[in-house]
Amino acid sequence: MNTSKEEFLSAFIDDESGEFERRRLLDELKKDDALGQTLSRYAFIGETMRASKGQPMGQGVSLLSRIQEELADEPAYEQDNVVPMPARANATVTTSRVQAYRWFGMGMAATVAAVAVGGLLFFNQPTTPDASMAAALPASAPVSVAATTPTMVADADTRIQQVGRVDPQTRDILKQYVEKHVKYASTTVIAPSIRAASYAND
């Protein structure tokens, strides 16, 4: 994220941006998760600063709510508007000889580049590889399945789907499970009370 985006964001939080900048920033927020995090952080800082000046909390939340509402009102993708990807079979049939040469040339260029980079890395190795490896390792390496199979972990993580909306019965069951977890199992210090109050008010 560059500086101008942060400036726009700051103006946006302070309700000082114009309609055009606001619309543009909303578009950016939809595409840029990091910008969304920054927005959340700025709002958190703003809330805290307002509170420390003796102003009532919650004034900034209305602006955030408005942003969320505007994002929610954005038109969703309709099935009709989705353009199907060309099938692989069609692509291979229409591949011309010129395109084949082009792919061959690109492959050769990539190979040459890879060899060059590999050579550079080989000749620029640190003279004390043991020391650098030791520094990169944690102080003690616990036995961990995750540490030995990083690729599988990454794949498994992406398989878990985020479900934004669940049916009322499922929601009711999950809510009660969360309350029981917070009440009997949650071990972090003050947060369990806050989490419980938060879910109780949902």
Next chain:
Amino acid sequence: MLTIKHTVSIAVLAGVLAWSTPSLANEAGDLLAKMRNAVHTLDYTGTLVYSQGNELSNYQISHTVENGAEKESVVRLAQGASASDADAESFSLAKFQQVQPQMEAVYALDLGGQEFVANRSCQIIVARPRDKMRYLQRYCIEPETGMLLKYSLVDRSHRTVEQLMFTTLDIAVPAQATALPPPVQPNPAMPAALPPATDWVFASLPAGFQQVQDLRQEGINGQPPIRQIILSDGMTSVSVFIAPPGAPSMLDSIGISSGAMNIYATEVAQHQVTLVGEVPALTLQRISENLQYAR
């Protein structure tokens, strides 16, 4: 000559680090232990801001110790005074454990700098996970009282998934406060503890986690009772809820995130199994994959 000087410098630095690192970790551990004690023994009233994912909320929290019994109320300010119903069911914080040996195997404790929060100075303590099965926990603790002033959970992508910070805080040490936490009052609402499970077993658990409790919970809406197996790594915990066949079912397999809290539901041996915890979703999935019905 240059090589010798370089080697000596590294040896001296390594020696200093080897000497200082354990003592800093001990200091961090001691302050964490003091904090876990302080939140039970101190009387405190304050306002805090709480961020969960992209949602912000604001709470008034009050904690007192009367005749050795803790009383606490948590009120969400944005919803007005009527939200005081939230403290109808008091959530005692009396169960928190001291720093456990298995915790030190999976977290590295670091002593950070100092911050100024709610007009008070506090010391940063970081519990850094040694693997990707848990979140980084960052505390800011007032050294004199041990009171927690700021707290956050950070994921592997360095995103803060949950944080809270006091904006105003008044602390008083109760007259009967001692170095030890008040005796734990028997909780009449506590469900029956079951003997160690033999029918449900975990083939393996993520490093540091172990089973700490097995509870029998009343079923939802008159349904058969459910089982709550609690796992902990000393700093965070996971609840594994097992509903018998015939209980109200959910979707086949779902995962939900809300700030630091993740929920993962699946089916094991025709039982609906739901895992809840302030750990990454991957950890819940890994635990569920190793849950086996042995009967």
